[in-house]
Amino acid sequence: MPNANVLVINSGSSSLKFAVINSVNGDEIVSGLGECFGMPEATIAWKLNGIKTEEAITAADNHHANAITRIVKLIEDENLTDTIVAVGHRIVHGGEKFTKTVRIDSEVLAEIENLSDLAPLHNPAGAKGIHAAMAAFPSLPQFAVFDTAFHQTMPQKAFTGAISHELYEKYGIRRYGFHGTSHYYVSREAAKMLDKPVEQCNFITVHLGNGASVCAIKDGQSVDTSMGFTPLAGLMMGTRSGDLDPGIIEFLMKKGWTQEQVFDTLNKKSGFLGVSGITSDARGILQAMEEGHEGAKLAFQVFTYRVAKYIGSYLIPLDALDAIIFTGGIGENSLDIRREILNNLNLLGFVEDKKGNEDARFGASGIVAKSELLDALAVVIPTNEEFVIAQQSVELL
Incomplete structure (x- = not known):
């Protein structure tokens, strides 16, 4: 697949990491970080061909959107637009609703926002990144990859807290786990190492x-x-x-x-x-x-x-x-x-x-x-x- 690059976005409450990655071999074409969002010193920096560049971001009320606007320009300047086939978003919390990666539509986005009670610092920021990316790349399919999804195979005895079951039924209080994409990746690589x-x-x-x-x-x-x-x-x-x-x-x-x-x-x-x-x-x-x-x-x-x-x-x-x-x-x-x-x-x-x-x-x-x-x-x-x-x-x- 010649055009197999994915723009990966990890949107935090005051930062936004991004990378353009070849989905076949894992090569990182460009990567960067926008940080200090909401403050006058907000910046975005990226590394391309071994050279690091940093710029200030203006308009503190909408740093996420402005960061993605700058990423779009960077992609266009480097003639990468036609090589990108999708945008992938890291979302911290998928609750019990999301057990795997999903394509983002209005219903999925609404559910990510509804889960903000479980991750008040992370899910609203992830939703901001999605809104900005969908506006910037309206023709590209967008996907949500959840930190919690890999752990949804835990048996009930492992995820259940020793508290009133009503708290689980009413508020979803249970063990969810995080770092799922990391645990998933290294376990697959270890299996290859063991040839098993x-x-x-x-x-x-x-x-x-x-x-x-x-x-x-x-x-x-x-x-x-x-x-x-x-x-x-x-x-x-x-x-x-x-x-x-x-x-x-x-x-x-x-x-x-x-x-x-x-x-x-x-x-x-x-x-x-x-x-x-x-x-x-x-x-x-x-x-x-x-x-x-x-x-x-x-x-x-x-x-x-x-x-x-x-x-x-x-x-x-x-x-x-x-x-x-x-x-x-x-x-x-x-x-x-x-x-x-x-x-x-x-x-x-x-x-x-x-x-x-x-x-x-x-x-x-x-x-x-x-x-x-x-x-x-x-x-x-x-x-x-x-x-x-x-x-x-x-x-x-």
Whole structure:
């Protein structure tokens, strides 16, 4: 297919990522980021042929539309218009309505907006991106790829909360899970690495970045995942707390904290940043550890311990294990964090391949450990969520 490029849009509340990707081989022709939307310093930057360009965006009341207008001009200037066959949108929450990628029409768009209660920061922004893209590319088919869709195969016992069933029936409160496109992609790539049909594979996928989650994959399908009703649950993250006693929320509010203060702290001032007191970035944590910073050392220990605990618990829904898969910015690149997680899994028999672990960084896949006890591997596979969005959009054409 000569014209197989897809414009992929990931629209956030104050930003918009984009890329033009070849849906056949995954080549990224151009990619960029618009950020600081709603503020005077809003900009859009892109990388093309190894050269980065940045421009200011005007009209703060409509930065999403203006960013897409600039993207359209960029596409036209580079003579890419006729090569693009679809626009694919990353949408965070599909609720129980969307279990796979869908073509966007007025009904789908309305449903995405209706699900805003479940993702108040993300779905309205995604809808803004769709509106702007449909106005800019009226003749191109547009598709929505949902973070939650891959996890809709979880059994009821995995997604049901131990609360009144009325809360599920009335408000849809349950475990949804996120990072679905990442867990989907790396599990398929790992199956290729093992030369085995993905439908016969059992994995524990570990997406570690500023946001982090673990997923148990049985016979190629998600059967459990660490994020929950919102992306706040599960692992400790860059600024998110992950799992904690919900009684803490009541305790703080009785101490005079407002609801906004509590959730701002749990979402933006916890995790690496909260425990270390210095940074939300794993690289900064590791550097500070080398300099003897006790808070950074504790953050490193809490994070790696919690990841290992989740990996161990996710053996429960599996009958066998083919591989633990590390991905995401931290999972792909941090040798020290992977090593400590594997050390914490010593009882499962994982023995680090030190050279393999050192080599599997900065875009390289590879085997980093083996367990003879489980007859399983630990591997690194760089994720490519944009490629998934491009592929699934074209598959529906």
